[in-house]
Amino acid sequence: MLELENVSKVVGAETHIRDVTLSLRHGTLNVLLGPTLSGKTSLMRLMAGLDQPTSGRVLFDGADVTGLPVQKRNIAMVYQQFINYPAMTVYENIASPLRVAGSDRATIDREVRRAADLLRLTPYLDRTPLELSGGQQQRTAIARAIVKNAGLVLLDEPLANLDYKLREELREELPRIFAESGAIYVYATTEPHEALLLGGNTATLCEGRVTQFGPTIDVFRNPVDLTTARTFADPPLNTIELKKQGADFLLEGGTSLPAPDDLAGAPDGPYTIGFQPHHLSLERQAPDSAPVRARVTVTEITGSESFVHLDFAGARWVMLSLGILHLEPDDEVEAFIDTRHLMVFDAGGAAVTSQAPMAV
Amino acid sequence: MKRPRRRVLQGLGWLVPTLYIIFLMLPIYWLVNMSFKTTNEILGGFSLWPQNFTLASYHEILTNPVWYNGYISSISYVLINTVISVAAALPAAYAFSRYRFLGDKHLFFWLLTNRMAPPAVFALPFYQLYSAIGLFDTPWAVALAHCLFNIPLAVWILEGFMSGVPKEIDETAYIDGYSWPRFFVKIFMPLIASGIGVTAFFCFMFSWVELLLAKTLTSVAAKPIAAVMTRTASTSGYELGLLAAAGVLTIIPGAIVIYFVRNYIAKGFALGRV
Numbered sequence: 001m002l003e004l005e006n007v008s009k010v011v012g013a014e015t016h017i018r019d020v021t022l023s024l025r026h027g028t029l030n031v032l033l034g035p036t037l038s039g040k041t042s043l044m045r046l047m048a049g050l051d052q053p054t055s056g057r058v059l060f061d062g063a064d065v066t067g068l069p070v071q072k073r074n075i076a077m078v079y080q081q082f083i084n085y086p087a088m089t090v091y092e093n094i095a096s097p098l099r100v101a102g103s104d105r106a107t108i109d110r111e112v113r114r115a116a117d118l119l120r121l122t123p124y125l126d127r128t129p130l131e132l133s134g135g136q137q138q139r140t141a142i143a144r145a146i147v148k149n150a151g152l153v154l155l156d157e158p159l160a161n162l163d164y165k166l167r168e169e170l171r172e173e174l175p176r177i178f179a180e181s182g183a184i185y186v187y188a189t190t191e192p193h194e195a196l197l198l199g200g201n202t203a204t205l206c207e208g209r210v211t212q213f214g215p216t217i218d219v220f221r222n223p224v225d226l227t228t229a230r231t232f233a234d235p236p237l238n239t240i241e242l243k244k245q246g247a248d249f250l251l252e253g254g255t256s257l258p259a260p261d262d263l264a265g266a267p268d269g270p271y272t273i274g275f276q277p278h279h280l281s282l283e284r285q286a287p288d289s290a291p292v293r294a295r296v297t298v299t300e301i302t303g304s305e306s307f308v309h310l311d312f313a314g315a316r317w318v319m320l321s322l323g324i325l326h327l328e329p330d331d332e333v334e335a336f337i338d339t340r341h342l343m344v345f346d347a348g349g350a351a352v353t354s355q356a357p358m359a360v
Numbered sequence: 361m362k363r364p365r366r367r368v369l370q371g372l373g374w375l376v377p378t379l380y381i382i383f384l385m386l387p388i389y390w391l392v393n394m395s396f397k398t399t400n401e402i403l404g405g406f407s408l409w410p411q412n413f414t415l416a417s418y419h420e421i422l423t424n425p426v427w428y429n430g431y432i433s434s435i436s437y438v439l440i441n442t443v444i445s446v447a448a449a450l451p452a453a454y455a456f457s458r459y460r461f462l463g464d465k466h467l468f469f470w471l472l473t474n475r476m477a478p479p480a481v482f483a484l485p486f487y488q489l490y491s492a493i494g495l496f497d498t499p500w501a502v503a504l505a506h507c508l509f510n511i512p513l514a515v516w517i518l519e520g521f522m523s524g525v526p527k528e529i530d531e532t533a534y535i536d537g538y539s540w541p542r543f544f545v546k547i548f549m550p551l552i553a554s555g556i557g558v559t560a561f562f563c564f565m566f567s568w569v570e571l572l573l574a575k576t577l578t579s580v581a582a583k584p585i586a587a588v589m590t591r592t593a594s595t596s597g598y599e600l601g602l603l604a605a606a607g608v609l610t611i612i613p614g615a616i617v618i619y620f621v622r623n624y625i626a627k628g629f630a631l632g633r634v
Contacts, residue, residue: 050531070534077535083528101539193430255485285547 001025001049002152002184007056009042009208016042017053018208024184024210026151029200031216032188034231039208044154047186049073073152076145080157082137084129090116090140091125115143124271135166142170146177148251153178155187159194171197176241192234196220204231226349228272235307237343238317239306240273249273254259257290257339266352272345277307277320279338289336297332310335365557388611394604402600417605427606430588433499435613436565437574437582440503443509445563446556449514454544456515456531457522468519471512482508483576490577501577502584505615506570508562517562521555522548554624561621585610 002024009017011277024030026335032040044059045051049070052158058066059282063072075099084093092099094359098108116122118137129137138158141230145153155174158168177196178185189195190219195216202220203213204227214220224230230237233257242249242257245268249257257273259266260324279285294317310317310333327333394402395417396410421427436553454460456468486505490496495504525548533543549556574584589606 001551047533050534057382071529071537071539077532079532083422083526083532085529085547085551087547087553096533097536100542144536243469263530351571 001059001063001112002058003057004047004061005057007046007053007058008056008227009046009051009094013279016208017046018069018344020058020208020210022203022210022213024186024201026184029185029187029198031191031195031198031200031202032205033190033202034193034205035190038205038231040190040205041156043076043205044156044188047152048077048154059063062321073146074150075154076148076150076357077154078138078141078145078156079159080160082120082129082134082139082141084137084144086128086130086227089128090121091127092131093129093140094143094147096120096144111141111147113205114188115147118146119143119173123289135162135170138162138172142174142177146181147331147337149181150183152184153186157188157190158328160190165266166218178220183222192220195232198246201234204228206231208294217310223343224351226272226274226345226351228247229343229345233274235272235277235318238277238280239272240312240317241270244268245356251292251294255292257337257342258288260339260342260344263344263352271352272347272349274343274345275337275341277318279341280310280317281320281321281336282325283332284336285338289338291334291336293332293334296327296333299325299327301325308333369620370416384587391604391607391611394600395602395608397601398634399599399601403598414601417601418609421605421609427585427588430583430585431609432588433578433582434568434574435497437502437506437584438564440499442560442563444503445510445514447559448511449518449559450465450544450549450556452511453515453522456546460525468515472516473513475508479573480510483573486573487576495575497579499582502574502582503567504572505577506563506567507572510566513557513562514559517559518552518555521558525551527628532579545618554627557621557624558627561617561625564565564617565614588631613617 002022004020004022007017008015009018020043022089032043034040035318042051047052049058049065049068052067054279056066057064060073075150080344084090085096088096095108098111103111104325113122116125119142120138121136121143122162124136129140132140138161142155142158145155156176159170162170171194174187186198187198187200188290189198199216201214202216204211204219204223206227211231212224219228223232226239230239240251242251243268244250244259244263247259249259249271251257284291292312293313297309297311297316299306299308301324304324306321306323308319308321308325308327385557390608393409396413397407398414399417401410418597450505456464482505486501487496488518490501494500528532529547529551530543531604534540538547571584573584575587575590578584585606589603591612
């Protein structure tokens with residue numbers, strides 16, 4: 001078990017990591033989800049021991065490893081850039097951690113061939129990394145992380161620099177590879193979709209803080225605050241600030257939404273509601289869906305889906321519709337908000353209640 | 361009317377480079393030419409190639425210890441200097457490239473300013489110091505004196521090459537379990553092999569052509585070849601054929617070294633540090 005206890009990292013005047021407490025269990029895949037500069041890499045470097053925390057402790061299986069040099073930690077790491085040793089062959093690259101550990105020749109050969117087979121690198125073992133494609137280079141790096149049989153494997157946006165097809169392919173393979181060892185896997189990504197596809201647990205990061213940690217689907221459906229909900233939404237979460245009065249939310253322009261039943265007891269006042277782009281539609285989804293009139297700003301068509309950007313009283317929303325919609329900019333449309341899936345946050349951003357979508 | 365004239369001009373495109381190369385090669389040709397002549401022929405009149413071809417000058421140099429010892433001592437202090445400079449500059453350049461410390465940028469620039477001082481400034485202090493500690497007239501004296509100029513240069517060049525290697529490679533090696541010395545020798549040095557080659561070349565070149573310190577810090581035992589040449593000229597009249605042959609033999613080591621590092625130097629220029 002890897003435990004971070006109130007870990008902070010301050011560099012100069014900037015706080016990179018703010019009071020993070022996490023515990024990650026063996027045999028789990030843990031996703032660090034957050035935009036760039038949210039502290040994912042900084043947090044990984046603290047877990048790895050490449051950087052020392054300014055305050056707080058790092059424990060591995062109960063032992064304090066805070067000051068332990070990285071060589072003694074039995075970890076493996078894969079970077080976003082394809083990092084291999086360019087002067088060595090792929091075989092030697094994969095064998096490198098075993099050679100340093102002093103394994104015998106037969107063990108090294110067996111392990112390297114097994115990892116190469118798993119990552120389909122067998123035909124390229126005699127080449128040097130620079131003679132390989134980007135995907136093969138990254139697979140070499142992953143193979144090196146696998147043979148080490150480390151207790152903690154850190155993957156820092158390993159698929160971000162790969163093209164679409166390779167990314168899909170490797171993303172499918174990774175959980176299968178992970179499942180075979182009992183290591184703690186930490187996987188950093190900026191993409192909410194990737195987190196949902198990988199499953200496991202997710203910690204959402206924002207400005208160096210972990211805003212929520214739990215099973216990925218729980219975090220997605222029941223974000224504890226607005227920051228988490230925003231982090232875990234792609235395209236961006238639609239939000240609007242409004243006032244609660246009795247059983248209704250009052251929107252600008254005289255429209256009102258019925259407040260969810262379990263919110264009836266909450267005090268009146270300002271709230272923020274959030275909903276996913278696919279819960280905004282041109283058709284009424286349910287009898288009590290709330291109609292709103294909004295202005296189209298732009299329509300993006302991606303083959304089978306349309307992303308319609310709407311302007312509602314200054315708020316920018318995105319509507320995701322199946323099929324191709326031909327809407328011109330500045331068209332006025334009537335859209336419906338599916339009120340069954342509203343996420344409601346109070347003035348401070350904390351979730352009052354949240355009922356997130358069933359499907360992604 | 362215009363077209364034929366342009367065609368004539370284009371037909372003469374070979375002329376300028378050819379003239380340029382002739383002017384470049386002329387002194388070298390003349391040196392080689394003289395080295396195969398007798399002194400009498402050299403002084404006797406103008407001839408484009410040796411009328412009485414002779415290898416006597418080369419024979420004299422390769423058999424007379426005064427001459428070939430000059431080469432041996434030159435080569436030995438140049439090699440000692442190159443090895444010391446590169447060995448000392450490797451860890452220094454690594455520190456400049458990888459770590460931030462107080463005053464690192466100032467220190468880095470200060471290193472370069474060492475190269476701005478003329479060697480003559482240091483001739484007297486080195487002469488006195490080496491005389492006092494018994495290093496005078498040894499290859500070590502010249503080699504160490506040249507380090508003053510070559511180590512800053514070597515650090516400067518190597519730092520450029522090292523900064524081209526991503527820091528993540530270092531970290532990956534540490535994660536794999538490499539200790540720093542093992543990482544440096546097994547992983548890092550092969551990556552900057554061309555940089556080491558270029559650095560060694562520049563150290564070699566400076567030390568090989570530098571004359572003032574080399575002459576001041578030696579007298580008999582470790583006299584460099586360039587000093588042997590000047591002294592021979594002054595004592596035994598004008599042995600011009602002999603001097604020319606010595607000159608040719610002095611150019612050859614540099615040419616050999618350039619031949620071996622020619623590809624790396626292009627890379628060094630591309631990185632903008634050479």
